[in-house]
Amino acid sequence: GHNSSSCSIAGGEIYKANKIPAITPASTNVDVTRNNEWYFRTIFNDNAQGRFLANYLKMILKVNTVKIIHEDQAYGKNLTKVFESAAKEIGLN
Numbered sequence: 001g002h003n004s005s006s007c008s009i010a011g012g013e014i015y016k017a018n019k020i021p022a023i024t025p026a027s028t029n030v031d032v033t034r035n036n037e038w039y040f041r042t043i044f045n046d047n048a049q050g051r052f053l054a055n056y057l058k059m060i061l062k063v064n065t066v067k068i069i070h071e072d073q074a075y076g077k078n079l080t081k082v083f084e085s086a087a088k089e090i091g092l093n
Contacts, residue, residue, distance in 0.1 A: 004074075005027040012036050
């Protein structure tokens, strides 16, 4: 498998069409494995990572306000979306 979510998502369509199994050690975007029974990951996905980060900042580090800086690629876009949603739920600005 690939080491980036963008490459994994693009390659995943080819693997799926040709029924070739793939495993990624680093691609965390949920779209890598969504609707693709041929692609697997050995790491957590963005949903788990984004929720964890928001809760860690609020509950452990006692932070109330954060700024988000991210790359405009599959990894950064999705992780930002998940983090913002989780932060809003727990009152992190």
